[in-house]
Amino acid sequence: MVSRSRIFSIAIVLAANSIILASANAQTDRVTFTKDVFSLLQENCQACHRQGGDNLSGMVAPMSLMNYQEVRPWAKAIVKAIVARDMPPWDATAHTDGQFENERRLTDAEITTIVNWVETGAARGNPSDAPKPVPFGETDGWYMGEPDLIVPIESIWVGDDVEDWQPRFIMEVTAEMLPEPRWIQAVEMRHGSEVVHHMIASASAPAVDGHPAENFLAGSNAAGEEPTMYPEGFGNLLRAGTKLNGSMHYHKEVGPGTGVWDQSLIGFKFHPPEIEIKYKVIRNGIGTGSLGNGSFDIPPHHADWHVGSSKTFDEPTVLISLHPHMHYRGKSMIYTAYYPDGNTEVLLDVDRYDYAWQTQYIYKSPKYIPKGTRIDVIATFDN
Known part of the structure; x- marks a missing residue:
């Protein structure tokens, strides 16, 4: 017969072992910069958040995010920006996700990962877990490489x-x-x-x-x-x-x-x-300035003033990109294709247009548009 004190001792040992195991699992599962966060910044942030960022001879973003030392002081600010979806800047709606090669959008799960990293102390993690640095190929400040x-x-x-x-x-x-x-x-x-x-x-x-x-x-x-x-x-x-x-x-x-x-x-x-x-390559103007409606008045105090334009393609065409462009009062722009077979497709819906950050949406694979297709563009202005 085992005494009560013996049973109590066994219970204490088992409890202690459980605590050690739980602690070890917590350490293993802890979100770290090198293992979980760094690759997300490489994919979605570093093109601009670096010295010599996109299309500028200097840094286009206010800070560099190329390593842990640079990222750590901005951890809380990063969380605020990504939760509000102000960063990374990608103004198209989610229904075209995966179609454009320059897409920079964090998924809900990726945002949760970064939030958890910050809330648990923003640990660096094991340096061996870090992905290799992304090579940026600009030469003498040219993003595309040395010009001919x-x-x-x-x-x-x-x-x-x-x-x-x-x-x-x-x-x-x-x-x-x-x-x-x-x-x-x-x-x-x-x-x-x-x-x-x-x-x-x-x-x-x-x-x-x-x-x-x-x-x-x-x-x-x-x-x-x-x-x-x-x-x-x-x-x-x-x-x-x-x-x-x-x-x-x-x-x-x-x-x-x-x-x-x-x-x-x-x-x-x-x-x-x-x-x-x-x-x-032909850059067909189907925006607000290309089909006769470049001069229009927006009445005062209108938050949703719509201006439209349209183009019917008289021969088969291949789209390689879409480039919305408006000025100060621009609010949103949507491209809709009406195909000869009666089908309709929203090609692009930019519901948060930003005049200060103008994105060209570049298709991963050129998109075929059959003869007779009409593309309508509706721009919305806030005055």
Whole structure:
């Protein structure tokens, strides 16, 4: 017969072993930076939160998040931003998740992981659990890599009295710059001053020497926008004599000593000569400024003023990206495709448009649009 004291001793030992096991499991299951959080930041944050972030010669974000030492002081601020879904910036609704290659959106489970990490002490974890650093391939500040051709835009003085200004420019691609025609693979517009809000350039060349006339939107640049990069088999032909017509948008504080010089650049990368180009890229304007409704009035005190435009495609077309663009009062934009067979598809629904962060939505795989398809765009403004 076992005495009561013996039973009590056994119970104490069993309880102690249970506590040790529970503690060990808690240590194993604890959310850590290296094991659970770092990869999420690599995938969704580091393109901008680093030195030389997206489309700027400096850092586009207010802080770098490249390692634990940089992330730890911002842990609580990160949680606040991701729970509110202010970060990472991705303004499209969830129904198109997975369609765009530049998508940056945290799932509910991923947000919970980061919240749990912070609430349990924001532990670093085992360094051996950390994923390898993400290589960023920019060269000399160029996100797309070293350009094959750089066309400088004329130097522009943005005076002390300027708050908002949109001057135009015309630059020519000379034979000295480009001895023979080349197919464009990527275009990056790089601004020369922090007072540049955005810029855009189109290309035009007359028919000559057996070459047909060329007219296409060459490139654009705004905070949040990645360089224009075409898939293999897609491109536009650039040749000597092409005029690059564009506009700058400068925005800054007014006052003595605020004036700056700006010389922005247009960089081109070309496809290797052996690459066959099957599709010439046309940026069809189906936004609010391209089909005759670029000048419209928004009545005061209207929170939901709708402006629409539409385009019917008279030949089969392949979409490689969608790029909503509005100005200060822009609130949302939705693209809807009406197919010849009667089916309807919402291609993109940007329900929280941000003028300060303009995203081009780039398809993972080019999207086929049959002849006769109509795409309607409805933009909503808040005045």
